[in-house]
Amino acid sequence: GAGVSQSPSNKVTEKGKDVELRCDPISGHTALYWYRQSLGQGLEFLIYFQGNSAPDKSGLPSDRFSAERTGGSVSTLTIQRTQQEDSAVYLCASSPDRGRNEQYFGPGTRLTVT
Amino acid sequence: AQKVTQAQTEISVVEKEDVTLDCVYETRDTTYYLFWYKQPPSGELVFLIRRNSFDEQNEISGRYSWNFQKSTSSFNFTITASQVVDSAVYFCALSEAQGNTPLVFGKGTRLSVIA
Numbered sequence: 001g002a003g004v005s006q007s008p009s010n011k012v013t014e015k016g017k018d019v020e021l022r023c024d025p026i027s028g029h030t031a032l033y034w035y036r037q038s039l040g041q042g043l044e045f046l047i048y049f050q051g052n053s054a055p056d057k058s059g060l061p062s063d064r065f066s067a068e069r070t071g072g073s074v075s076t077l078t079i080q081r082t083q084q085e086d087s088a089v090y091l092c093a094s095s096p097d098r099g100r101n102e103q104y105f106g107p108g109t110r111l112t113v114t
Numbered sequence: 115a116q117k118v119t120q121a122q123t124e125i126s127v128v129e130k131e132d133v134t135l136d137c138v139y140e141t142r143d144t145t146y147y148l149f150w151y152k153q154p155p156s157g158e159l160v161f162l163i164r165r166n167s168f169d170e171q172n173e174i175s176g177r178y179s180w181n182f183q184k185s186t187s188s189f190n191f192t193i194t195a196s197q198v199v200d201s202a203v204y205f206c207a208l209s210e211a212q213g214n215t216p217l218v219f220g221k222g223t224r225l226s227v228i229a
Contacts, residue, residue: 031214043205045216056216091159099213101147105159 002026004106006092012112013082021077021109025094032075033095033103034067038088046090049075050097082113116141118208120220127196128228135191135223137206143167145211148182148189153222154202165189167211196227 005024013019025032034046045059049069060066064083069075079086089110093103117140127133139148150162163173165182173180177194193200203224207217 033216035217042221043217043219045218048214048216050214059216089157093159095214097214100164101209101211101214101217102149102161102164103217104161105151107156107158 004092004094004104006106006109008109010110012114015084015113016081018080019082021090023075023092023106025073026104029094030097031095032069033093034077035091036088037091084113087111087113116208116218118206118218118220120206120223122223124224126226126228129198130195132192132194133196135204137189137220139187139208141208143210147209147211149207149217150191151205151207152202198227198229201225201227
């Protein structure tokens, strides 16, 4: 079946602009996660959704970052007033609600802020 | 707090050699999950294995094997008879064993297998 998909695959934006990153999880997966991968920081957790609610937003680095999930499916990560330090690969993962916490990752969106 | 340490930043081996990737973790949880992921040059993280903390039985899958030692808080990964296609960055990760929770990743080990 289809895996996790993310769009766009690459995004170049100017400092100060807003960006939206999209994640389509595996069909039927109730849990959805956003992570960020950068050279200096490795893989960092950003936010987790169970259904449409976000029980854990502890990884969001600032109030410029927000995310939503609708219909228990697609999720959008929004970064407002982008800064150069936001440049990274943003990864989305989904997991079935079986308590085994096996997370399946998408290909990521490479964000470059110039 | 949870922490995963992969002390080996980069490893280079010649094809057909065996190689072990080390992973040491810290957690206060009595039950937890441990994972290994592979990130090939294409960039997509590929799930390899999930291990429950109360199951210390070692696991083998083809050329891959995992050694979980709770006494030393280690979950090492061995590739036998390495192949060029094994070249990738390998990440060890840890999570609580309470349903779906975020993964805490190590910094990764870059494995290069030379023909």
